[in-house]
Amino acid sequence: EPEVTQTPSHQVTQMGQEVILRCVPISNHLYFYWYRQILGQKVEFLVSFYNNEISEKSEIFDDQFSVERPDGSNFTLKIRSTKLEDSAMYFCASSPTGFTGELFFGEGSRLTVL
Amino acid sequence: EDKVVQSPLSLVVHEGDTVTLNCSYEVTNFRSLLWYKQEKKAPTFLFMLTSSGIEKKSGRLSSILDKKELSSILNITATQTGDSAIYLCAVPTSGTYKYIFGTGTRLKVLA
Numbered sequence: 001e002p003e004v005t006q007t008p009s010h011q012v013t014q015m016g017q018e019v020i021l022r023c024v025p026i027s028n029h030l031y032f033y034w035y036r037q038i039l040g041q042k043v044e045f046l047v048s049f050y051n052n053e054i055s056e057k058s059e060i061f062d063d064q065f066s067v068e069r070p071d072g073s074n075f076t077l078k079i080r081s082t083k084l085e086d087s088a089m090y091f092c093a094s095s096p097t098g099f100t101g102e103l104f105f106g107e108g109s110r111l112t113v114l
Numbered sequence: 115e116d117k118v119v120q121s122p123l124s125l126v127v128h129e130g131d132t133v134t135l136n137c138s139y140e141v142t143n144f145r146s147l148l149w150y151k152q153e154k155k156a157p158t159f160l161f162m163l164t165s166s167g168i169e170k171k172s173g174r175l176s177s178i179l180d181k182k183e184l185s186s187i188l189n190i191t192a193t194q195t196g197d198s199a200i201y202l203c204a205v206p207t208s209g210t211y212k213y214i215f216g217t218g219t220r221l222k223v224l225a
Contacts, residue, residue, distance in 0.1 A: 033212075043157065043202065046213040056211040091156060103148065103204070103213060105156040 002026045004106035005082030006092050008060065012112045016081050021109045022077045031095040034067065034077045036060070036088040043091070049075065051072045116141045116207040120216035127193055128224050135188040136217045137203030140199055147186050148213065157202055160188070193223045195217040 005024045013019050025032050034046040047067055048055040054067065067077045075094075079086055092106040139147065142153040148165045150157035161170045163186055164192045170177050174193075190197055194210045200218040207214055 021121075031211075042217050043204075043215040045214065048211040058212070089155070101146075102159050102162050104149075104159060107156045 004092055004094055004104055006090075006106035006109050008109055008110070009107065010110045012114065013082055015084060015113055019079050019082055019111060021077045021079075021090050021092075021111070023077070023106055025075055025092065025094035026096070027073070028060050029094035029096045029104070031098060031101070032069070032075050033093040033095075035091045035093060035105075037091065037108075046090075050088045063099060079111075082111070084113050087111055087113045092093070116205070116214055118189070118203055118205050118214050118216040120203050121221050122203075122219060123217065124220040126222045126224065129194055131193050131223075132189065132191045133221060135190075135221070136185060136199050137188070137216055138183075138185045139203075139205045140184065141205055141206035144181065144184075145206050147179060148204045149186070149188050150204065152202055152218065153174060154197075154198045160201075190221075193221075194224050195223050197221060198223045 003104050007022045011021045032049040035043050037043045045058050046061045047057045064080045068076050089108045089110050091108045093103045118217050119138045119166050147158040159178040161177045164224050166179050166181040174191045177188045202218045203216045
């Protein structure tokens, strides 16, 4: 069964360093997302992406964050200068049917900022 | 402000029990509601509901939407220890391209 894959599964970084989280969405999906979940808290929306551009971003998604679809398969989230509060599980998700369709999540990338 | 509220926050039952989880929402232009099961990591898709009164069923799990009451329930019959998880509900917000999630219901099924 097709699935969303994410790498790395866990990354530990020092505050101020740049990190790139990678995702390969399900191949025929066109709508992509990043969500995050701080330990013990709600799943929070970061950004949605369609047709090679950002459709919407949350207040969390400030200038330190960027997303890119560098080729036909990968979808990346970059955090330029990590802060302690960026420590969270980051989930990539994709949808086949638009922004109100089913979301399929990857296994997540756990980011720990020291 | 759009929001999703789930209840109860947590629930402990014994194997074989039936449980009902609730999700209430407030959005201006309702389009759909999703249920997910989250065990250790990623939320796993269970159901998408768009029409009131039509039950979606998958094995021992079923869900129904009540647009009049702005809510949905997720039922699990004959619970098993493998049903232990956090159950999440999500709704797309009005006129935007994002889902908001409830805090989830943490279900623990004891053997």
